[in-house]
Amino acid sequence: MTTVLTDEQLSRLYLVRHGESTCNTVHRIAGMKDAPLTRLGRAQAAMAARSLRGVHIDLVVSSPLSRASSTADAVFDSTRENVVPRRVQDPRLMERDFGAWTLHSKAILQREYGVAAYESAMNGDSALLGAAETFGGFTKRVLDSFADIVVPALQQGQAVCVVAHKYVIELLAREVLQQDHGTAYDLRLPNSQAIPGGKVAKYVARESRRANIARDWVVVQHAALIAGSLIAGVLCGAITGNLQPPWWAMLIMLVVATVITITRVEVEDAAKYSFSVSSARRLALRFIGLPIVVLTALAIAGAPPTALVAALVSSIAPCSVVSATVSRCQGGMVTPTYADIVASSVLVVVTLPLGIWLVTGTPQWGATAVGVAATTGSVLLADLVVRALRSRRPIQTGRFSERHGYLAVVLLAAFAFLAGTSLHLADSLRFGLLSVGIVLCYRIVSRGLTRSGGVEAVDDYLAFAYPNLFFMILVFQQLGFGSDAQVASWAIVPMFLAALFDARYVPRLELSPEDPRWLSALGIVQNQVESPVSAAAGGGRCITHK
Structure with a gap:
């Protein structure tokens, strides 16, 4: 016709x-x-x-x-x-x-x-x-x-x-x-x-x-692209001499990638996920309960104050903005992941100075200011930008997010490359194995706090599996913990390489699309309208409003 x-x-x-x-x-x-x-x-x-x-x-x-x-x-x-x-x-x-x-x-x-x-x-x-x-x-x-x-x-x-x-x-x-x-x-x-x-x-x-398929391919293959960029960065640094890209430039990359990812997220409703009983329990266990257990165990073992501070910073590090992009690429709902990012980034405003003060007797305001500015500040800035875009340019914002979501992956790949160029291969044995163990611990904790069998299972796992290593590096540098900063820097390698594992593992956490809980989560009601098949058979019955 x-x-x-x-x-x-x-x-x-x-x-x-x-x-x-x-x-x-x-x-x-x-x-x-x-x-x-x-x-x-x-x-x-x-x-x-x-x-x-x-x-x-x-x-x-x-x-x-x-x-x-x-x-x-x-x-x-x-x-x-x-x-x-x-x-x-x-x-x-x-x-x-x-x-x-x-x-x-x-x-x-x-x-x-x-x-x-x-x-x-x-x-x-x-x-x-x-x-x-x-x-x-x-x-x-x-x-x-x-x-x-x-x-x-x-x-x-x-x-x-x-x-x-x-x-x-x-x-x-x-x-x-x-x-x-x-x-x-x-x-x-x-x-x-x-x-x-x-x-x-x-x-x-x-x-x-072809262009549209290529854009979607970048999103689908995000794990391989990011991991490949990281390895290329490490090799490039080894050949040309280790680079030291400015931290603020790398932070901007992460913020822009976050903005691109969450422009289509219902940021206005994210709080309902953070303040639900089960979500609040998860956040409390992860960012309050776990640090207390770790610090208590180390104190009983006679660990020095520097080791206690390093463990504190590592255990209260908020969820990374990277997890929001990974959630989108992995088929998550994204909004629950984003809610965890915001909640954990705000929580660190209290837990970081309070924890350091309890361990050392001084709050270390300089390290706190840098850590909070780079995490809480950047997350809240991205949130304000996205809210303004969604309010003032809703059609353009939705269109850009849908068509150019691949740019978030490109920015993360560029971030991984630059991070790789700053690593010294000579330190791989000294810091590499320890960083692998740390990332593995994050994955185990994340899986343990995942609400299996629910619509948020994918987001639960990914949010806690990607800690904000940027926060850890900056705080350690401000505290003068050079070795700990190196370990956190090297942890970027196994964290991004683990994305290859996540691409295979995460679909197992997904709730079946046939599960009726999806209807509730998405606000879908059973159709109250005539099906198009029966309408066509009846000559195309229509409902007319004057």
């Missing part, structure tokens, strides 16, 4: 993908599940309303799923002072049923089957999808709806806006451009951006299948 529209008719057509949904923010496939809008999704819809203010629209056609209908409500109910467009909800515009892949993590599927195979399955027929809706059936019902409702309205001189889902809007974009649907590929359509029909060709022309 090919629909030929004139340029004048195209100028009166607008295509809008719904605002960000709860499945979008955790990079899971919603399909026909009724995932609601997030806080960012509602802000995106409000911005879309502002962008269409003053644009005359006669007819709004939307999917009945709440993420699309709520976007249409926000755009066309709140901005129309005199003329309210006619509203039609058509079940045939619902997203495709992706069968066995519904609610699965995009990152895990891409790692298991390959990025190219993933994209081919999402844009065609594949046995990997199980009992999914056929691509032909999906295409037919969407184009039938377009031909039955949208095309006649355009031919009658009306202005029409279609508010639907990613693969529905992309299908319609190819239809108006008269492209072959059999060669479809992801167009990375941004949430809530209203694309005029006359500019669809320009938007599609900017998309590159």
Whole structure:
């Protein structure tokens, strides 16, 4: 089926993908599940309303799923002072049923089957999808709806806006451009951006299948890329002489990588994870209980004060911002990881000076100031930047995070390379084995405090598995603990190499997508709308609102 529209008719057509949904923010496939809008999704819809203010629209056609209908409500109910467009909800515009892949993590599927195979399955027929809706059936019902409702309205001189889902809007974009649907590929359509029909060709022309696959490949292969960069840095340092990259430059890399990663995270709701009873218990055990146990054991063994301080700093080191990027790449929810990063970074403001004072009798304000500024300060700065971006530029922020998430991996790889160049191979035997033992201890503790069988299991493990070594290095340097700073520096090597292990191990912690707890966590209710299959069989029954 090919629909030929004139340029004048195209100028009166607008295509809008719904605002960000709860499945979008955790990079899971919603399909026909009724995932609601997030806080960012509602802000995106409000911005879309502002962008269409003053644009005359006669007819709004939307999917009945709440993420699309709520976007249409926000755009066309709140901005129309005199003329309210006619509203039609058509079940045939619902997203495709992706069968066995519904609610699965995009990152895990891409790692298991390959990025190219993933994209081919999402844009065609594949046995990997199980009992999914056929691509032909999906295409037919969407184009039938377009031909039955949208095309006649355009031919009658009306202005029409279609508010639907990613693969529905992309299908319609190819239809108006008269492209072959059999060669479809992801167009990375941004949430809530209203694309005029006359500019669809320009938007599609900017998309590159190879470039998009390459970007996703970087995310999927993050562990190998970071580990490889680290090894390259160590070898480069050994050949050219050890470099000493400025710590502030490396800190900026981490902060920017964090901002890129968490722009799509519901940072406004992160506190609910930190203040839940189970999360608060985990944080207390990890950052208060564990240090007390370690220090007590060392004191009983007669360890000197310097050893006690070193153990204190190592045990209270907050979660690294690296863990947020790793969580996104590993299919985690990210928000729980981010909540642990913020909570542990704020907690260190108290535990560091208090702990040093209890051990040595002096609070060491200089070391405390540097450690807090580099950790708590940088995390809170990133948080403020992200909140401002999400509030003022919600559509652009969501689009950038979705399209350029790979840049966070690139920055971490660059950080690993620079960190590697500063290491002395001659010290590998002296500090290397000890650093491996320390990283292994972090992994064991992290696994022990993971809430197995829950939706946050992946985030629980990753948040505590990646300590803030940057914090440890800076504090040790301020305290004059040169050897301990070297051990912390060398710990970067096994920590990033362990990411290769995590890429294999973490999927075992993931809660099955079929588990009903995912529905609760993502705010999904059972569909209360007619399925597109039955709607198509009945001639495309629609719900019309005046």
